Structure formats: structure tokens, C-alpha cells
Amino acid sequence: DAGITQSPRHKVTETGTPVTLRCHQTENHRYMYWYRQDPGHGLRLIHYSYGVKDTDKGEVSDGYSVSRSKTEDFLLTLESATSSQTSVYFCAISDYSGGASGELFFGEGSRLTVL
Amino acid sequence: GDSVTQMEGPVTLSEEAFLTINCTYTATGYPSLFWYVQYPGEGLQLLLKATKADDKGSNKGFEATYRKETTSFHLEKGSVQVSDSAVYFCALLRRNSGYALNFGKGTSLLVTP
Numbered sequence: 001d002a003g004i005t006q007s008p009r010h011k012v013t014e015t016g017t018p019v020t021l022r023c024h025q026t027e028n029h030r031y032m033y034w035y036r037q038d039p040g041h042g043l044r045l046i047h048y049s050y051g052v053k054d055t056d057k058g059e060v061s062d063g064y065s066v067s068r069s070k071t072e073d074f075l076l077t078l079e080s081a082t083s084s085q086t087s088v089y090f091c092a093i094s095d096y097s098g099g100a101s102g103e104l105f106f107g108e109g110s111r112l113t114v115l
Numbered sequence: 116g117d118s119v120t121q122m123e124g125p126v127t128l129s130e131e132a133f134l135t136i137n138c139t140y141t142a143t144g145y146p147s148l149f150w151y152v153q154y155p156g157e158g159l160q161l162l163l164k165a166t167k168a169d170d171k172g173s174n175k176g177f178e179a180t181y182r183k184e185t186t187s188f189h190l191e192k193g194s195v196q197v198s199d200s201a202v203y204f205c206a207l208l209r210r211n212s213g214y215a216l217n218f219g220k221g222t223s224l225l226v227t228p
Contacts, residue, residue, distance in 0.1 A: 031213050031214060033213070033215055035218075040220060041220060042204060042218045042219055042220040042221050043159075043204070043218040044218075045212065045215050045217075048212060048213040048215055049213070050213045056212070056213065058212060058215065090158060090159070092159075094214060096208075096214040102147050102149075102208035102214050102216070103149070103161050103164060104159075104161075104215075104216055105161075106158035106159045106160070107158055108157060108158045109157075109158050
């Protein structure tokens with residue numbers, strides 16, 4: 001199994017509070033991603049990173065920010081959590097280099113509940 | 116933009132029945148295609164993949180063929196088991212957005228004894 005650790009795995013918080021989810025990898029992969037999973041929507045891309053300090057937005061990035069100060073860590077921050085951000089968040093990594101298939105490896109997920 | 120559409124679930128089958136989960140894609144060119152599986156309470160795992168047209172991916176008795184004529188990548192298994200109960204996601208590789216995957220909405224499969 002790919003070495004991906006998400007923390008915390010479960011969190012309950014209140015509307016308006018800041019929340020940070022952490023993704024840590026031991027594979028030295030270049031690309032890292034944050035997705036959210038919601039019933040009826042599948043997985044949707046929030047943000048991604050293509051290197052240290054290189055990040056960009058996905059299609060559901062509003063209300064989220066990310067940072068990547070080291071290859072192994074990718075942080076997702078909700079500056080002021082809202083109930084619509086209640087979801088399961090997945091981190092994924094990839095070492096895509098053109099010749100490979102582009103497979104993503106996923107963490108176990110972080111379940112966030114915003115009351 | 117590039118996207119995949121997969122059949123709505125849930126799908127309920129008896130053990131040893133034949134499984135088909137339909138997936139079609141819309142894309143510029145011929146992106147790599149994937150099937151992922153998610154067991155309850157877990158993350159997604161790669162089930163199989165195909166990197167070019169006419170390729171067949173296979174794993175654990177599951178198969179899918181990349182058909183450019185019909186822009187499809189349907190998942191099949193000849194005889195399902197109770198342990199196959201899970202959610203299945205079709206996905207394609209995006210050439211932009213850092214080579215992320217675009218996922219379908221998922222199809223829940225329940226196999227009964």
C-alpha cells in the first residue's frame with residue numbers, strides 16, 4: 001500500500017471555526033490532491049499540488065486553501081467552516097511522468113462534520 | 116471539459132450473477148481510463164486501468180475494454196461474490212489540473228447470498 005496518512009480521520013467542529021486537514025506521504029510523489037466525496041456527486045477535486053509551493057485550484061475550491069511546504073505534506077485549510085463543507089475528504093498522490101498511466105493512490109479519508 | 120458518466124445505482128445482484136456497470140466518457144483525445152473500488156469505510160483502490168484505445172484492463176475477475184468507437188469503458192464480471200459489494204467509480208485522466216482524475220458519481224453494488 002502507498003504510504004499516505006491523513007489526519008485527523010474524524011473531526012466535528014462548529015460553523016465559523018478554522019479547520020486544517022493534513023496529508024502526509026512517504027512515497028516522494030510529485031503530485032498531491034485533495035478531493036471531497038459527497039453522496040450523488042462522486043469525488044470532486046478541491047486543490048492540487050505539482051511540487052513544493054506549487055498549488056492550483058480544482059473545480060470546488062471556494063472556501064478552501066492549501067499549502068505544501070515540503071514534498072511529503074499537503075495541508076487543506078477551511079478558514080471558516082460552513083455546514084456545506086461537511087464531507088469526507090480524501091488525499092491522493094501520483095507520480096505521473098507522461099509514460100505512466102496516471103494512477104492515483106488514495107488515503108483512507110477524513111470525515112469532517114460542521115455543526 | 117473531459118468527463119465520465121456512469122450508470123446510477125444501487126445495483127443489487129445475487130451471488131454468481133453477471134455484472135455490468137456502464138461508463139461512457141467525453142474527452143479530447145484518448146485519455147487513460149480507470150475503474151476504482153471503494154469498500155465501506157475505506158479509501159479508493161485501483162481495480163483496473165487501460166491507457167489506450169482497444170486496451171483491456173483486468174483484475175480479480177473484473178474486466179473493462181477501452182472502446183473509442185462507443186467512447187465506453189464498461190465494467191464486467193462473470194460471477195460476482197458477496198465480497199464484491201462496494202462502490203465502483205469510473206474515472207479518466209485529465210491532461211490539465213495536474214493530471215488529476217475526473218470521477219463519475221459512483222455505482223453502489225450489493226451482492227446477496
